[in-house]
Amino acid sequence: MHIPDGFIPLWQCAIYYVIMIVALYFSLKWARKNLDEKLIPLIAVLSAGIFAIMSMNMPIPFGTSGHMLGGALVAIVFLAPEAAVLVLFIVLLIQALFFGDGGLTALGANVVNMGLVGGAVAYFSFKGLYKAIGKYPAAAIAAWLSLFIAAEVVAVEMWLAGTFPLDVGLASMGIYHAFIGVIEAILTVVVLIALDKLRPDLLAWNRKTSGGQKLEGSEEVAAK
Amino acid sequence: MSTNDKYLVIAGVIICLLIAVMSPFIASPDPDGLEKSAEDAGVPEVEASYESPFPDYTIEGLDKIGEIAALAIGIIITLIIAYIVAIALRRRNPPEASK
Numbered sequence: 510m511h512i513p514d515g516f517i518p519l520w521q522c523a524i525y526y527v528i529m530i531v532a533l534y535f536s537l538k539w540a541r542k543n544l545d546e547k548l549i550p551l552i553a554v555l556s557a558g559i560f561a562i563m564s565m566n567m568p569i570p571f572g573t574s575g576h577m578l579g580g581a582l583v584a585i586v587f588l589a590p591e592a593a594v595l596v597l598f599i600v601l602l603i604q605a606l607f608f609g610d611g612g613l614t615a616l617g618a619n620v621v622n623m624g625l626v627g628g629a630v631a632y633f634s635f636k637g638l639y640k641a642i643g644k645y646p647a648a649a650i651a652a653w654l655s656l657f658i659a660a661e662v663v664a665v666e667m668w669l670a671g672t673f674p675l676d677v678g679l680a681s682m683g684i685y686h687a688f689i690g691v692i693e694a695i696l697t698v699v700v701l702i703a704l705d706k707l708r709p710d711l712l713a714w715n716r717k718t719s720g721g722q723k724l725e726g727s728e729e730v731a732a733k
Numbered sequence: 734m735s736t737n738d739k740y741l742v743i744a745g746v747i748i749c750l751l752i753a754v755m756s757p758f759i760a761s762p763d764p765d766g767l768e769k770s771a772e773d774a775g776v777p778e779v780e781a782s783y784e785s786p787f788p789d790y791t792i793e794g795l796d797k798i799g800e801i802a803a804l805a806i807g808i809i810i811t812l813i814i815a816y817i818v819a820i821a822l823r824r825r826n827p828p829e830a831s832k
Contacts, residue, residue, distance in 0.1 A: 515779030554745030
């Protein structure tokens with residue numbers, strides 16, 4: 510769902526840039542508090558992995574295709590939507606600068622949609638669900654929701670921009686991304702299971718959080 | 734970097750490069766959800782505001798090899814830039830919780 514140049518008028522692009530910069534300020538604060546030596550390689554590997562997986566468009570019905578965004582994965586690995594904003598900013602900036610994927614003028618909107626909306630929806634739905642249904646089902650639903658809601662937010666932005674009519678945008682974006690969300694959910698859970706098996710120390714749900722303001726129940730999650 | 738973290742980076746890069754090698758062959762060429770929605774809404778294609786070095790993840794005239802190379806370059810650039818950004822933003826004074 511990389512928005513290209515020309516879909517959003519410049520003055521609206523500027524608004525999304527402002528939102529992105531505010532979000533990045535919180536990412537910076539999060540990093541200063543939580544990003545220790547051990548998590549630096551993880552940020553780098555997740556960024557490279559998200560860059561790579563975004564090239565893997567998988568076919569879905571209706572002659573269209575889609576790929577994982579990864580915002581949900583990052584938000585759940587670190588239990589911080591701030592981390593998703595940071596990683597998606599890095600990946601989307603490189604894609605726009607070097608590969609013409611997503612417009613430079615639309616970078617703010619793309620980071621807001623995939624990093625901020627995607628990360629925040631995943632984080633809050635995971636947090637709300639994991640006690641009731643377990644961490645992997647919660648992660649799957651959180652990942653699906655994060656992609657679906659981000660897509661509908663794009664539809665609203667396209668309507669505000671005067672690019673899509675609201676009804677066509679919501680319906681089309683919703684239907685296609687309901688399928689793409691399944692890809693997001695499966696891959697998010699696969700990576701989480703792999704990390705939990707191989708490097709459980711890297712997952713925030715297994716760590717006693719140093720900030721103290723993160724997940725109150727993180728130890729209970731680990732105990733399950 | 735600890736040995737474990739080196740393995741993480743090496744395994745991560747290997748997985749990414751495998752994706753880069755497979756992607757040009759198996760990724761779907763169909764329009765993505767947003768492009769298809771734009772078609773549904775009758776929005777015309779637009780010109781990018783600026784010419785990127787590897788548009789559409791290809792290197793001109795190199796076909797599949799060019800796509801693999803462009804992706805591999807992108808993966809390495811992303812890894813390095815994310816690493817540098819993470820080092821620049823990292824936690825400065827370890828709080829009491831860490832040993």
